[in-house]
Amino acid sequence: MKVGIINVTGYTGVELARLLHQHPEVELASVTGRSTAGQKLGDVFPHLADIDLSIEAELGRVELAFSAMPHKDSAKEVIPLINKGIKVVDISADFRLKDASQYQRWYGFSHPSPQLLKEAAYGLPELHRAEIASAKLAANPGCYPTSAILALAPAVKAKLIGSDIIIDSKSGISGSGRSLNLGSHYAEVNEDTSAYALEGHRHLPEITQELMGLNPQPPSITFVPHLVPMTRGILSTCYAPLAKKLSGKELKKLYTDFYKDEPFVRVTDAPPHTKHTWGSNICLVYPTIDPRANRLVVVSCIDNLVKGAAGQAIQNMNIMLGLPEATGLEALAIYP
Structure with a gap:
């Protein structure tokens, strides 16, 4: 199963790449970035040098995508992917709220797809596991x-x-x-x-x-x-x-x-x-x-970067793909 990351260059995107590289059931096949397109991922982030990918301007062929774009910008990337039948885990806030009118008040934009808000599963597995399992779009919580x-x-x-x-x-x-x-x-x-x-x-x-x-x-x-x-x-x-x-x-x-x-x-x-x-x-x-x-x-x-972002996104991916929920996420905490 090939997966990709839209906007790998933020902290959440970087953490996603690190965790997905260790995942035994999926292949990280494509990563994008706006200001670093054309550069090797390992040149931009030396700790990811073992991932042999170049950062692209557009996402390549994948079966599931993670969007780590900022709010408002993420919806513009996610909607075309959903229309193509590609499953998405959106890490921005763009599909978390069910009431479209709340976006103008809290995020300063009118939501472009109120219907998709109704279809998106709120990606907190502890409360919404069944909805996530059948969803084509999971809205990763804040x-x-x-x-x-x-x-x-x-x-x-x-x-x-x-x-x-x-x-x-x-x-x-x-x-x-x-x-x-x-x-x-x-x-x-x-x-x-x-x-x-x-x-x-x-x-x-x-x-x-x-x-x-x-x-x-x-x-x-x-x-x-x-x-x-x-x-x-x-x-x-x-x-x-x-x-x-x-x-x-x-x-x-x-x-x-x-x-x-x-x-x-x-x-x-x-x-x-x-x-x-x-x-x-x-x-x-x-x-x-x-x-x-x-x-x-x-x-x-x-x-905040794992259960609060990238790790929970992979947890949602596992559920959406029918994989054991903890796959690729078994690592213990780092101490001290």
């Missing part, structure tokens, strides 16, 4: 939504909490992408932590959509992301008042039962660290109760 939704899904589905939810997320600098900007300069980021998008982050409607799929009561979510001086990783701490009385042991059982058959979610006995997920497709989840406030507190950790 990195923040992956960490937040997996932290909250068991509690929301069990109606354990009310609608008032706070999500405090901290991300490494690679989440800002590879393009140069002042906010990602070393001197600006080093020894500094900052909150941003307090007026509303564009991942908020995605989180809201998926939590409402578990419990139709509209949640009132305060989502505050932070940039921290590390390369990879997201740590989300989620808070919500408990609607029911239960013990910590009962809470732990609720979460372990919910995720017992999931290959890439692990409920932990202690608060996880971002470094515990570095380079792996694992999401670590630690649920607990603050008894003084009768409040649920859940900490989750992922590698």
Whole structure:
């Protein structure tokens, strides 16, 4: 099975190439890039020198494509591929939201294919495995939504909490992408932590959509992301008042039962660290109760470039192709 990557030159595209090169069931046959077309992949990224491919301006013949283009631009690449019968995993936000009107508000463009939004599967396997298996287009979730939704899904589905939810997320600098900007300069980021998008982050409607799929009561979510001086990783701490009385042991059982058959979610006995997920497709989840406030507190950790992007995209590909879900993703985290 030949697969390809549109826009291999961003951090997610590079990580996709690294992971796909190790995949035993597919062949990475074509990669594209706008500014580096014509160059050898290994010349642009020396750590990928074993991949004997040149970066092309247009995608070659493949049976499944990954689009790692920015939002708005990705839809322009994806729609023609779907029309040709090529399966796609889109890593941008362009097909995540079911309500087309949300794109103008949060992303600043009118969606070119509202019908395809209805057909696309939201690519969080822990919630949408059956839809992904039959889909021709999987919309890979955002990195923040992956960490937040997996932290909250068991509690929301069990109606354990009310609608008032706070999500405090901290991300490494690679989440800002590879393009140069002042906010990602070393001197600006080093020894500094900052909150941003307090007026509303564009991942908020995605989180809201998926939590409402578990419990139709509209949640009132305060989502505050932070940039921290590390390369990879997201740590989300989620808070919500408990609607029911239960013990910590009962809470732990609720979460372990919910995720017992999931290959890439692990409920932990202690608060996880971002470094515990570095380079792996694992999401670590630690649920607990603050008894003084009768409040649920859940900490989750992922590698934003793997479970938050490229690894989850390959997980979706495996499901779409009928392969064992963990194929090519079995690597343990890198430590220290």
